[in-house]
Amino acid sequence: MTQFSLPSLPYAYEALEPVISADIMRIHHQKHHQAYVTNLNAALEKAAHAEKAGDLETLISLQPAIRFNGGGHINHALFWENLAPKDQGGGALPSGALLQAIEKTFGSLDAFIEKFNNKTGAIQGSGWGWLCLSKEGQPSLTIQTCANQDPLFATTAHVPLLGIDVWEHAYYLQYKNARVEYLKNIWKVINWRTVAQRYEQAVSAEKLTAK
Numbered sequence: 441m442t443q444f445s446l447p448s449l450p451y452a453y454e455a456l457e458p459v460i461s462a463d464i465m466r467i468h469h470q471k472h473h474q475a476y477v478t479n480l481n482a483a484l485e486k487a488a489h490a491e492k493a494g495d496l497e498t499l500i501s502l503q504p505a506i507r508f509n510g511g512g513h514i515n516h517a518l519f520w521e522n523l524a525p526k527d528q529g530g531g532a533l534p535s536g537a538l539l540q541a542i543e544k545t546f547g548s549l550d551a552f553i554e555k556f557n558n559k560t561g562a563i564q565g566s567g568w569g570w571l572c573l574s575k576e577g578q579p580s581l582t583i584q585t586c587a588n589q590d591p592l593f594a595t596t597a598h599v600p601l602l603g604i605d606v607w608e609h610a611y612y613l614q615y616k617n618a619r620v621e622y623l624k625n626i627w628k629v630i631n632w633r634t635v636a637q638r639y640e641q642a643v644s645a646e647k648l649t650a651k
């Protein structure tokens with residue numbers, strides 16, 4: 441049976457300071473993300489037993505836990521990789537095909553960020569904001585929000601390119617209730633190189649499917 445494990449961060453816990461404190465990063469990674477992984481593995485183990493026993497009721501009752509914790513694992517794994525400290529390229533502006541697509545879709549990078557922050561800041565309760573590639577018709581960029589830990593693919597036909605976690609655990613220790621401030625600052629540690637790689641992969645995958 442597959443066991444999922446906590447990926448290590450590609451930078452130190454304090455590396456994103458002062459934008460995101462070491463305290464937040466440590467707890468977010470070691471406690472929150474670890475809990476999603478632990479609970480996902482526990483649910484999958486129960487599901488494997490239930491499947492063997494032909495126990496459909498138990499299998500069905502485990503689906504919400506698999507979706508929530510599995511989504512949490514997928515989302516956080518993407519999130520850590522689309523952040524970076526300044527000396528690893530964090531905050532360095534996008535260029536090339538990705539920038540062109542952003543400008544074509546949103547007018548400018550600044551206009552995109554404003555729209556993203558408005559939509560993501562308005563999420564009621566816990567959730568995520570995503571820049572993604574829509575797989576409907578011609579591949580195009582869109583901003584989507586998801587509640588709780590719903591992974592993007594489970595609700596919409598989109599490929600995630602850049603995700604920002606707006607659960608309170610992602611900012612509250614440092615920013616208190618000021619989600620808007622957190623969203624304003626986080627762009628200083630966005631790893632646009634990762635976003636561009638995801639964009640290029642998603643576009644070429646779409647082109648292959650279209651043939």
Ligand code: MN3
Nearest residue numbers: 472605607610
């Ligand atoms: Mn989180």
